[in-house]
Amino acid sequence: MRMMAILLGAAAFVYYVTGLKGSFTKRKRFYFALGTYIVLYVATMILVLSGENP
Numbered sequence: 001m002r003m004m005a006i007l008l009g010a011a012a013f014v015y016y017v018t019g020l021k022g023s024f025t026k027r028k029r030f031y032f033a034l035g036t037y038i039v040l041y042v043a044t045m046i047l048v049l050s051g052e053n054p
Contacts, residue, residue: 007041018032
């Protein structure tokens with residue numbers, strides 16, 4: 001649950017940062033945020049599942 005909150009925070013940060021200049025539409029900003037969430041989630045799952053247990 002904590003990991004999901006961190007990923008949501010990262011996505012919200014990307015959404016905020018892409019909106020600072022005003023050059024992206026709300027839809028593109030949403031896609032960037034969603035892409036960030038998915039990429040971070042997949043990378044985390046790969047690291048967790050490929051980790052070795054001693």
